[in-house]
Amino acid sequence: MSPDFDRADPHAVRLAARTGALTGHTAHLAPGRVQANLAILPVALAHDFLRFCQRNPKPCPLLAVSEPGDPMLPMLGRDVDIRTDVPRYRVWCDGELVSEPTDIRDLWRDDLVAFLIGCSFSFEAAMLADGLPVRHIEQGTNVPMYRTNVPTVEAGPFGGPMVVSMRPLTAAQAIRAVQVTSRFPAVHGAPVHLGDPAAIGIADIGKPDYGDPVEMRPGEIPVFWACGVTPQSVIEHARPPFSISHAPGHMLVTDLSNSAVAVM
Amino acid sequence: MSPDFDRADPHAVRLAARTGALTGHTAHLAPGRVQANLAILPVALAHDFLRFCQRNPKPCPLLAVSEPGDPMLPMLGRDVDIRTDVPRYRVWCDGELVSEPTDIRDLWRDDLVAFLIGCSFSFEAAMLADGLPVRHIEQGTNVPMYRTNVPTVEAGPFGGPMVVSMRPLTAAQAIRAVQVTSRFPAVHGAPVHLGDPAAIGIADIGKPDYGDPVEMRPGEIPVFWACGVTPQSVIEHARPPFSISHAPGHMLVTDLSNSAVAVM
Structure with a gap:
């Protein structure tokens, strides 16, 4: 990852993604700012997906929805262009991954709608600030995630089980952690x-479906949060003819401060 | 229990206790109003006990402390007289229970200080209003309470283990329940x-130290709250020459509404 941009400035991080100076993970960039999961769908499916998110706010907390065909997201920050400002994308056709570009200007269409969904980085920052441990950060690994048998509420072709992330904590x-993370419904x-x-x-x-296992220490219990991988898994299962997501860990960095999305 | 008073009016409930029309439990009286645990100590011990409460706010959340020698508690409601308005008292000498009067006017002294401590009735009302089960209320029994190995923070002669109450809930x-009861730090x-x-x-x-056991159903875990029996147990252990408490379940009914003691 290139050091030649201001890693604390969310606009500079987006410009680095836009120019290709940043193609890697966004964890620890622009600390204190909200980062977002991305799903882009044709407008024909967008209303179903919007209803799906409305019905499943814990795994799919919507931070923003673009106007159809408009790649700009002024509600998330200055000059946010969803075609360029994510470091790496995934392009899906009929549910199959077809490419991982760093720019989707040539794929953008007048019928596409971008959904920006809250991510756990914000509540993890609040946990750490409160002195709570976040084991996968301590370990330097990806958070362990699991498919559950908890069904989401369906909308159109979208449905399937909730995916959860797990952090070990004492009782x-x-x-x-319930108190701290309850302040952040916009990020799960x-x-x-x-x-x-x-x-x-x-x-x-010990065998997560996504991410890496983490150490469970004596006296700890697993604590599970609804995870932003759920909408990705749900879209993959619906096999839309065309969709775009962010590559895992390569989030959109917004100008919103974490505290601005806290409810109290 | 006599029906000849307005059971919804906290002042009427206190007058019934004062006149002897009410000598029983206060559960379900004056719904929506804060009820309080009582501890009365000589002023020579009161400062130690006040520090004890300050250091242990979860088991000992203080709603009010009287002026030394003054039995009136205007901060808790109209015409509240701590010598008469609790339906039944317990009088302790050197840590031994010596009587259970319904009135302590003849025992009141110029050096006594009354401590009124929040009770779980308020947060149980909030749980029920939210649709959460409270098993001992369903069963019509007293809440199960347990001595723990969790030490309180000592002050003067006051110390010892925390007592907790338990309610079974699914995860x-x-x-x-953490979210709902977090709003009520003044009542544990x-x-x-x-x-x-x-x-x-x-x-x-299955063997509580106080109260009655409750049914645990499949999928439920025990959830433990700090309990107002802690200060009673701590005072008993300190064996002060003289002290007075309420009899279990015979609380002071205040004019404060439960919502008025919620922090948000």
Whole structure:
């Protein structure tokens, strides 16, 4: 990753993505700013997907929806162009991954709608600021994520199980984490489950479906949050003729401060 | 219990206690109003106990402290006289229970200080209003309470283990209960533990130290709140020459509405 841009400035981070100076992960860039998951769909499917997000706000908290055909997202910051400002994209045709470009200007169409969905970086920052541990950050690995047997509420072709991320905490830390993350419904909010993994259909906590396993220490329980991989998994399952997402970990960095999306 | 008073009016409830028309439990009286645990100590011990409460706000959330020798508590409601307005008292000498009068006018002294401490009735009302189950209320029994191995922070002669109350909930309900009860720090607030009882020194969840056992259903975990029995147990252990408490379940009914003590 090139050092030749101001890593603390969200606009500079987006420009670096736009010019190709940044093609890697966005974790730890522009600290304190909201980062977002991306889903781009043709307008013919967009209303179904919008209803899906409305019905499943914990895995799919919507930060912004673009005007059809308009790549600009002024509600998320200065000069945000969704065609260029994500470091790496994934392009899907009929549910198959076809390419991972760093720019989608040549793929943009007048019928596309961009959905920006909250991501856990914001509530993890709040947890760390409160003195709560975030194990996968300590370990320097990706957060462990699991497919559950908890169904999402369907809308049109969109549906399927919720994906959750997991962070190990003591019971007292878990109670505090509920308080801290409840302030952030726009970025998944409070946990959806804690304790027994089998109760939500997770057979082996040591074998996440996405990301990396993390150490569970004595006295800790697994605490599960609804995860932004859910909408990606749901779109993949719906097999739309055309869609675009961000590459995992390569988020849109917005100008919004984390505290601005806190409800109190 | 006599029906000849307005059970919805907190002042009428207190007058009924004052006149002897009410000598029983206060659960379900004056719904929506804050009820309080009582501890009365000589002023020589009052400062230590006040520091103890300040250091242990979860088990000992102070609603009001009287002026030394003054039995009136105007901050808790109209015409509140702590010598008469609790339906039944317990009088302790050197840590031994000596009587259970319904009136302490003849015991009142110029050196006594009354401490009024929040009680779980308020947050249970908030749980029920939110659709969360409260098992001991469903069962019509007293809440199960347990001595733990979690130490309180000492002050003068006051110290010892925290006592907790327990309500069984599913994990999702427990997460919601953290949110709901966090609004009420003046009445014990958020849980202090959930899940494994042994982690806080409880050997057998089916054998509470105070109150009655409750049914645990499949998929439920025990959720533990700091309990107002803690200050009683701490005072008993300190064996002051003289003290007065309310009899269990016979609380002071205040004019404060539950919503008025919510922090948000």
